[in-house]
Amino acid sequence: MNNRTFAIIKPDAVKNGNTGKIYDRILKADFKILCAKLLRMTVGQAEGFYAIHKERPFFNELTEFMSSGACMVLALEKDDAVNEWRKTIGATNPDDADLGTIRKDFATNVQENAVHGSDSNENAEKEIGFFFSQSELIANK
Ligand code: UDP
Numbered sequence: 001m002n003n004r005t006f007a008i009i010k011p012d013a014v015k016n017g018n019t020g021k022i023y024d025r026i027l028k029a030d031f032k033i034l035c036a037k038l039l040r041m042t043v044g045q046a047e048g049f050y051a052i053h054k055e056r057p058f059f060n061e062l063t064e065f066m067s068s069g070a071c072m073v074l075a076l077e078k079d080d081a082v083n084e085w086r087k088t089i090g091a092t093n094p095d096d097a098d099l100g101t102i103r104k105d106f107a108t109n110v111q112e113n114a115v116h117g118s119d120s121n122e123n124a125e126k127e128i129g130f131f132f133s134q135s136e137l138i139a140n141k
């Protein structure tokens, strides 16, 4: 069991003014914010981050969307963080997401779905390492 996961408040949520509301949901769900920063991905960074999806039909649209504006990247800590965060955000498609989940409340559609969450402990560590240096991660310890 891992106690870290990686999250993104995606460009749609930042544009729609939901950054603070989603940040509050993170804290209310008892995650500790190890590190967070606001940034705008280049298309190249978005392609690198989502490389596992490069054969999927939505890849180009997805990387364009993820680099379309500012997002907030976060390293989160909680017991069983990967599963706990996936439960907090809900299903990929907001139409399928449970009531009270972040995607149910803030997503626009299956692509502009407000937040990202790692899908495994291994990917959580890779994704945290993609955006944060070791020194940034110890800043809040
Ligand atoms: N996505 C999309 N169309 C789809 C499925 C996914 O645009 O049919 C986007 C969406 O933003 C999603 C991301 O691609 O969050 C990564 O897809 P994945 O299947 O990994 O979903 P997630 O792990 O984010 O729930």
Ligand code: MG
Binding pocket: 117, 118, 119
């Ligand atoms: Mg995924």
